[in-house]
Amino acid sequence: MPDDLFQRYQAAHRAHQAHAKACVSCTDQARCLDGGRLWESFMRLQDAYLQRKRRR
């Protein structure tokens, strides 16, 4: 059974990593607008995934 939330969490992680690698204004301390958006959606999915895991 495919784990949709996990897939989306992984995809968000890859998307943010790809952006951070290519973007000159993104660092560990600061992120550009796009980088911040990608990071936030990754954090949201990570939280949701970890919380769901904890509840089981």
Ligand SMILES: [Zn+2]
């Ligand atoms: Zn960026």
